[in-house]
Amino acid sequence: MSVGSDAPLPYPAGQNSSFWETAYSGTDPDALSEILSTSASPIKAAAQANSSIAYRCNFVSAGDLTIADCAYDGAISLRREAPSSKVIIFLPVEGNAVFDAGQEPIHSVPGRGAILGAGRATGARLLGSRRHLGLFVDQARINGQLTHMFERTITGDAGFLPHFDLTAGPGLLLRQLVANLYRGLGGGGLLQESPLAVSALCDAAIFLLLETFPHRYSNELALPAPAPAPRHVKWAIDFMHAHITEPISLNEIAMAAKVSIRTLQQGFRQFRNTTPIAYLHEIRMVAARRDLVEPGAKPAVADVALRWGFTHLGRFAAEYKKRFGELPSQTLKR
Structure with missing residues (x-):
């Protein structure tokens, strides 16, 4: 046709x-x-x-x-x-x-x-x-x-x-x-x-x-695949995603993973090359960006930041730009 x-x-x-x-x-x-x-x-x-x-x-x-x-x-x-x-x-x-x-x-x-x-x-x-x-x-x-x-x-x-x-x-x-x-x-x-x-x-x-x-x-990708993360790291990640909008602490994450804070930090360094709190910060930042690029009604940047636990708007904007190469307001205008 x-x-x-x-x-x-x-x-x-x-x-x-x-x-x-x-x-x-x-x-x-x-x-x-x-x-x-x-x-x-x-x-x-x-x-x-x-x-x-x-x-x-x-x-x-x-x-x-x-x-x-x-x-x-x-x-x-x-x-x-x-x-x-x-x-x-x-x-x-x-x-x-x-x-x-x-x-x-x-x-x-x-x-x-x-x-x-x-x-x-x-x-x-x-x-x-x-x-x-x-x-x-x-x-x-x-x-x-x-x-x-x-x-x-x-x-x-x-x-x-x-x-x-x-x-x-x-x-x-x-x-x-x-x-x-x-x-x-x-x-x-x-x-x-x-x-x-x-x-x-x-x-x-x-x-x-x-x-x-x-x-x-x-x-x-050409490097050998890393060893599978142990169960306590996966439990911690599952807990973070389940409570991503809540003000959870490192101690609560460790309790959910059934290990000490020290063991949890060591597991994230070894298998995720980061810290538990940095990982939580990362998934919240990605969630905030997802809200900003979502088609349809556009929320205010301040509302998105607060929803994902970023209480200091200026710091959120600076970290967002460092992470994604543009300000949250620029993402919102797309």
Whole structure:
């Protein structure tokens, strides 16, 4: 199915409501802006030098993972007007593109994949005829997987290196995996009949990225897995999460873990590389950020800080900025 750019309509892929497929085509830059934008991250498309353009964009979504097959003709500039929460992987088939992301532009050509970290890409230029597959993954999903792998909270950009080889090794495997997912889900494909298979393939794509593509945590992932934390550390962590909004003390945490304070501190140093109180502070800070980025009604920063036990607003703001790279008020404005 393809619809004109003046009336883009999403529709469920097949009969399974967990999959969505959309198809657009047209020549209007303003309509292209709407197609590529989200409510949180608008994109402005323009034809360079008032030249004529054409585009065809098909999207297939499975949960928090989306695959795009897009073709463009003409010189097109794209400007992202607010940061995206997605990590975007481009798998070029034809033509050139240049992405603005940080100090150095990222060139995307056939045989060479490109990874744009969440919030990094500010614009792009598509030069002539261009076609690519795109894989869009929520940064939160990547961080959730890293959190599970490390057994500690991971937030922020994973810091993937922007370029990778598509002709061999992990890059070739990723291209084949994404292409198979797209074919299997689009147009009533057979994968729609097996949500478990789709989930496994999506997980495979995430693990492939984390385990074989260089990023900020690659060296740590290459180390031998640490010994499982002893029961008293797990009991302490469970107690913290169960009473995260309450003013619990180190002594109460140790009592819940059925060990002395000294043994508890030693266990956290050995198995979490931190202290019990620092760990509690960390999970409360992450919970506060989750409240601030939650869509819908926006609470006051002071209310969020107090809810999670931060009574000194100025200190909370300073520690929040150190932890997440921005002030709580800036997060709230997204």
